Amino acid sequence: xxxxxxxxxxxxxxxxxxxxxxxxxxxxxxxxxxxxxxxxxxxxxxxxxxxxxxxxxxxxxxxxxxxxxxxxxxxxxxxxxxxxxxxxxxxxxxxxxxxxxxxxxxxxxxxxxxxxxxxxxxxxxxxxxxxxxxxxxxxxxxxxxxxxxxxxxxxxxxxxxxxxxxxxxxxxxxxxxxxxxxxxxxxxxxxxxxxxxxxxxxxxxxxxxxxxxxxxxxxxxxxxxxxxxxxxxxxxxxxxxxxxxxxxxxxxxxxxxxxxxxxxxxxxxxxxxxxxxxxxxxxxxxxxxxxxxxxxxxxxxxxxxxxxxxxxxxxxxxxxxxxxxxxxxxxxxxxxxxxxxxxxxxxxxxxxxxxxxxx
Numbered sequence: 211x212x213x214x215x216x217x218x219x220x221x222x223x224x225x226x227x228x229x230x231x232x233x234x235x236x237x238x239x240x241x242x243x244x245x246x247x248x249x250x251x252x253x254x255x256x257x258x259x260x261x262x263x264x265x266x267x268x269x270x271x272x273x274x275x276x277x278x279x280x281x282x283x284x285x286x287x288x289x290x291x292x293x294x295x296x297x298x299x300x301x302x303x304x305x306x307x308x309x310x311x312x313x314x315x316x317x318x319x320x321x322x323x324x325x326x327x328x329x330x331x332x333x334x335x336x337x338x339x340x341x342x343x344x345x346x347x348x349x350x351x352x353x354x355x356x357x358x359x360x361x362x363x364x365x366x367x368x369x370x371x372x373x374x375x376x377x378x379x380x381x382x383x384x385x386x387x388x389x390x391x392x393x394x395x396x397x398x399x400x401x402x403x404x405x406x407x408x409x410x411x412x413x414x415x416x417x418x419x420x421x422x423x424x425x426x427x428x429x430x431x432x433x434x435x436x437x438x439x440x441x442x443x444x445x446x447x448x449x450x451x452x453x454x455x456x457x458x459x460x461x462x463x464x465x466x467x468x469x470x471x472x473x474x475x476x477x478x479x480x481x482x483x484x485x486x487x488x489x490x491x492x493x494x495x496x497x498x499x500x501x502x503x504x505x506x507x508x509x510x511x512x513x514x515x516x517x518x519x520x521x522x523x524x525x526x527x528x529x530x531x532x533x534x535x536x537x538x539x540x541x542x543x544x545x546x547x548x549x550x551x552x553x554x555x556x557x558x559x560x561x562x563x564x565x566x567x568x569x
Contacts, residue, residue: 437464
């Protein structure tokens with residue numbers, strides 16, 4: 211095992227005092243160019259690396275932003291983290307990613323505390339509403355931002371999409387196409403986003419004079435198999451829907467697969483619209499109509515907010531919501547002339563996907 215070099219050994223090799231070596235490596239205080247080059251050469255020769263936790267204890271910045279992710283997996287998280295990384299690097303920061311089912315369990319709180327001390331600021335992505343770690347960051351008043359959360363007010367900044375308004379726009383699109391029996395495939399309740407999208411769904415129906423039917427609201431858990439199972443349930447109704455609004459794109463993909471398995475066509479028999487506009491939305495068959503979330507704008511604002519807090523700027527608790535934009539593709543069309551499903555079976559058309567790098 212390689213011996214870990216100490217700062218005093220770097221200073222000795224470079225022929226300087228330890229405090230001078232420290233200033234050169236930290237980039238703090240004046241050190242001549244020649245002396246700095248000699249110190250950095252000695253550090254490289256000895257393979258010396260500073261202890262980031264020790265630096266933080268001295269009050270130095272680690273240039274790290276912690277990204278705490280609740281149950282990493284959905285494609286939408288890939289897009290958010292990719293955008294966060296781009297904007298963090300532009301600000302001179304690197305990301306430290308920590309994934310957990312929840313952050314307040316006894317075997318996770320110690321890790322959260324350690325990483326919180328190591329990082330200059332935190333960005334918590336899609337946490338569960340009942341996770342007590344949210345209470346902890348509110349109490350500690352650390353530089354932190356919560357991303358894509360709609361469950362309840364927080365005493366820290368929250369950056370998200372306009373879920374309720376975006377859902378209303380999605381359902382209005384279907385109403386304008388003549389659909390009146392519109393189903394909603396919901397996701398898990400943890401972040402509150404599915405509930406807000408359901409409220410937008412109900413808003414649009416009621417504004418059109420349509421009474422919401424509880425039988426048309428089915429949970430799909432924000433995953434493609436869940437969207438498939440939910441659609442199977444909807445298609446088994448005595449009067450199935452002519453259109454489906456899924457709370458995310460992955461469930462919409464599952465809905466399309468389930469419809470095709472019944473020898474029905476999208477959008478001829480049933481229209482499908484999603485939410486998120488992940489890269490694969492434009493690569494399925496038919497291409498998915500969806501609500502585009504501005505992940506880049508959300509990430510840019512979140513990074514800028516936390517970096518400003520690190521710099522000592524005061525930011526109050528606020529929720530910044532970015533509008534979601536309707537992106538019309540091929541999976542939505544005019545409502546069929548009859549509410550009944552066609553009785554003549556057709557050859558199934560399987561959804562074809564083109565792999566997208568990084569998803």
